[in-house]
Amino acid sequence: MVQYxxxxxxxxxxxxxxxxxxxMLMQETKxxxxxxxxxxxxxxxxPRPVCHNCRQFKLEWVPTTGKGTVYSYVIYYRxxxxxxxxxxxxxxxxxxxxxxxxxxxxxxxxxxxxxGMPVEVVVDQVWxxxxxxxxxxxxx
Amino acid sequence: MENLCDKTAIVGxxxxxxxxxxxxxxLKMATEAILDAVEDAGLNIEDIxxxxxxxxxxxxxxxxxxxxxxxxxxxxxxxxxxxxxSCGTIAHAAxxxxxGLANYVVCVRSIRDASAPVKIGDFDTSKSSxxxxxxxxxxxxxxxxxxxxxxxxxxxxxMHEYGIQDGAFFPIAQVARENANRNPHALFYNRPLTYEExxxxxxxxxxLRRHDCCVNxxxxxxxxxxxxxxxxxLKQRPAYISGVSQGMSTNGEQMTSFYRPDITGYPEIxxxxxxxxxxxxxxxxxxxxxxxxxxxxxxxxxQLEALGFVSKGEGxxxxxxxxxxxxxxELPINTSGGLMSEGYVHGMNLIAxxxxxxxxxxxxxxxxxxxxxxxGGPGVPTGGLILxxx
Numbered sequence: 001m002v003q004y005x006x007x008x009x010x011x012x013x014x015x016x017x018x019x020x021x022x023x024m025l026m027q028e029t030k031x032x033x034x035x036x037x038x039x040x041x042x043x044x045x046x047p048r049p050v051c052h053n054c055r056q057f058k059l060e061w062v063p064t065t066g067k068g069t070v071y072s073y074v075i076y077y078r079x080x081x082x083x084x085x086x087x088x089x090x091x092x093x094x095x096x097x098x099x100x101x102x103x104x105x106x107x108x109x110x111x112x113x114x115x116g117m118p119v120e121v122v123v124d125q126v127w128x129x130x131x132x133x134x135x136x137x138x139x140x
Numbered sequence: 141m142e143n144l145c146d147k148t149a150i151v152g153x154x155x156x157x158x159x160x161x162x163x164x165x166x167l168k169m170a171t172e173a174i175l176d177a178v179e180d181a182g183l184n185i186e187d188i189x190x191x192x193x194x195x196x197x198x199x200x201x202x203x204x205x206x207x208x209x210x211x212x213x214x215x216x217x218x219x220x221x222x223x224x225x226s227c228g229t230i231a232h233a234a235x236x237x238x239x240g241l242a243n244y245v246v247c248v249r250s251i252r253d254a255s256a257p258v259k260i261g262d263f264d265t266s267k268s269s270x271x272x273x274x275x276x277x278x279x280x281x282x283x284x285x286x287x288x289x290x291x292x293x294x295x296x297x298x299m300h301e302y303g304i305q306d307g308a309f310f311p312i313a314q315v316a317r318e319n320a321n322r323n324p325h326a327l328f329y330n331r332p333l334t335y336e337e338x339x340x341x342x343x344x345x346x347x348l349r350r351h352d353c354c355v356n357x358x359x360x361x362x363x364x365x366x367x368x369x370x371x372x373x374l375k376q377r378p379a380y381i382s383g384v385s386q387g388m389s390t391n392g393e394q395m396t397s398f399y400r401p402d403i404t405g406y407p408e409i410x411x412x413x414x415x416x417x418x419x420x421x422x423x424x425x426x427x428x429x430x431x432x433x434x435x436x437x438x439x440x441x442x443q444l445e446a447l448g449f450v451s452k453g454e455g456x457x458x459x460x461x462x463x464x465x466x467x468x469x470e471l472p473i474n475t476s477g478g479l480m481s482e483g484y485v486h487g488m489n490l491i492a493x494x495x496x497x498x499x500x501x502x503x504x505x506x507x508x509x510x511x512x513x514x515x516g517g518p519g520v521p522t523g524g525l526i527l528x529x530x
Contacts, residue, residue: 002283009266013277045399046278052391072297072403074289075346084283092293092398100399104282110346115300132281 001088002104004126008083012130019047021061023130030123032066032133034099035059045099066121067138068095075110089113093135107136145419146528148234149371149378152181152246152364153492158327158483161255162358169360170199170250171207177362182375183244188364190215190242192229194486196222199250215242219386221394223433223479223517226487227525231384233365243370247363249488253356275393288353288436290395291519292345295438298404299347302453306347309437310338311462313351313480316434318466320477323503327357328481352437354484361488363495379498379512382528383416388521395519404453409446409515412524417448420526422511424449427526429497429506430471430513431490434478439518447515447524467504475504490514491525498529 004010015023025033035044037051038058050057071094079086089110094100105113106122119135126132154176156162156169170193178185188210191201195218205213215236219225229247236242284290298304317333320326333351341350371378387408391400400407417423424447432440441455449471450458459465465473476482476493483489494514496502510529516522 010283011266011276011280013281014274015277016274019274019277046275046393072293072300072398074284074292074296075343076283076289077343077345080286081283088283090282090284090289090293092297102279102282102284102396102398115297126281 001106001108003085003088005083005085008081010081010083010126012127018049022047025061026123026131026133027129029063030131031063032121033061033063034095034097036062043097043099045101064121065096068093068119070113070115070117070119071100072115073113091119091135093119101133103132104134105136106134143419144234144238144384145382145421146380146530147238147368148365148381149368150230150363150381150491150495150527151366151371151374151376151378152177152183153495154178154180154362155489155492156360158325158357158359158485158489159254160327160357162252163255166197166199166250166252166360167203167207169252169358170197170204170248170362173250173360173362174204174208174246174248177246177364180376181364183364185209186211187244188246189213190233190236190245192217192219192232192245192247194218194222194225194229194249195220197250204248213242215245221517221520221522223435223487224520224522225516226433226491227384227514227516227523228386230363230365230381230491230525231386231523234381234384237365237367243366245365247365247488248360249486250360251484251486252358253484254358273394275396279396286345287395288348289345291436291439292348293398294403294442294519295436296347298438298442301404302456304456307339308456308460309352310335311459311465312434312437312440313338315462315465316474316478316481319475319504320481323476323482326477326482327355328477348436348438354435354479357483357485359483359485359489361485361492363488363491377499377529379495379527380530381525382422382511383420383526384523385412385415385419386521386523387412392521397519404442406442406446406518408522409443409518409524412522413447416524416526420511420528422526426511427471427513428509428511429475430473431475431478431494431515432473433487433490433515433517434474434480435484435517437480440473443515443518467506472504472506475502475506487516494525494527498527
């Protein structure tokens with residue numbers, strides 16, 4: 001899990017009209033939402049302005065089950081940012097909906113993580129006005 | 141479509157030294173490399189009428205033109221996506237001279253990664269993007285910040301899918317280092333690399349350790365492209381451009397293309413590979429020597445697979461022991477030491493080495509090399525190049 005050194009602010013996401021709803025929905029509903037096409041049902045993540053499958057501008061935000069598995073991961077041993085205490089892991093989670101998302105774990109040491117590990121989403125209220133979706137172990 | 145095969149050629153190569161502290165600007169290094177390339181080609185600086193560099197170059201083209209007193213450029217462009225743009229510069233240049241938009245195009249990259257006053261890592265810690273691209277917002281807040289972590293994410297999955305063990309990338313780092321030990325221009329000319337040193341080196345970002353990674357350097361390389369007709373009357377043996385293409389495939393991002401069905405391969409490399417081999421009318425088995433973009437060791441087996449030298453999942457086994465990729469092997473690679481051991485001049489130095497192999501002037505010369513492959517950076521929109529001696 002990432003431990004922040006609060007002396008050094010860590011990056012907040014830049015947003016624009018294509019992505020702001022992703023972060024606002026996380027903050028307001030405390031649930032992870034991704035885009036789904038009303039026309040063809042294709043899920044999209046990270047956010048984009050148009051469905052890449054059918055080219056319709058009919059993407060809507062839908063809540064996910066929040067369940068997934070670790071698809072890949074890395075562990076930082078060499079510090080590149082003083083706000084993140086090393087070692088820490090970054091995981092690539094594949095959600096049940098089929099989309100993947102980059103995140104951190106909140107309940108594991110880096111060396112406990114493995115590909116295929118079942119995980120579920122949790123809300124990490126990193127800033128008062130902005131939460132990051134993160135993951136914890138899921139019992140199966 | 142008209143085939144560009146052998147209609148254009150590289151006729152000049154130039155460079156500065158590779159160092160960890162050049163003590164001068166990117167602009168000055170760019171001008172030095174260009175003058176060196178002009179001299180190498182037997183041209184005058186007034187002959188240069190086209191220029192291509194990277195979007196990441198801080199040496200602005202207008203400043204280069206002003207500094208060198210180049211009278212006029214009739215063609216200029218830039219290639220995006222970092223090291224993915226290396227062979228792209230040659231694609232733009234070849235297209236431009238073949239179309240008659242310019243006669244002598246110089247491609248240049250001047251990089252000061254090691255000693256620049258501002259570099260990656262020296263940033264406002266709360267800064268949320270490198271260049272206002274919103275997509276960084278999905279990565280930087282989680283501490284996924286540096287190229288080694290982006291390539292590490294692909295590599296971890298690749299190792300998982302094909303059962304690749306820790307240490308398996310060693311022969312790649314070793315062969316690059318052996319070649320650098322014959323190249324006085326290389327950053328690691330005087331530094332051999334043993335298995336013990338490799339395995340004892342610290343993990344940088346798992347699964348990549350220090351010696352799986354290139355090191356930041358300062359340096360510049362310039363390459364001059366013209367038509368085959370003009371090339372025949374110049375000073376050097378031409379390196380004919382037999383195949384060249386860029387590739388940008390769907391559902392990718394700059395270094396974080398983690399959303400495709402399979403992330404153990406690179407579709408943009410497969411696509412440009414098909415194009416350049418078809419354009420050149422050759423197969424991977426015909427290639428005599430190759431310079432693979434190797435910012436990280438794992439990029440080489442994945443490129444061997446994507447370009448069809450081996451089947452999926454066989455890249456690491458191909459490199460095992462290093463004998464196939466050494467100078468006396470079936471596919472000698474990275475004969476100047478590559479980015480990992482000659483230096484990370486962002487891929488442009490690999491093109492220069494590809495040309496030296498055609499001319500017969502490499503410090504690790506492959507005898508009678510006729511077809512020389514050069515590749516651009518994986519994980520981004522990229523490109524590749526096949527050079528020919530004839």
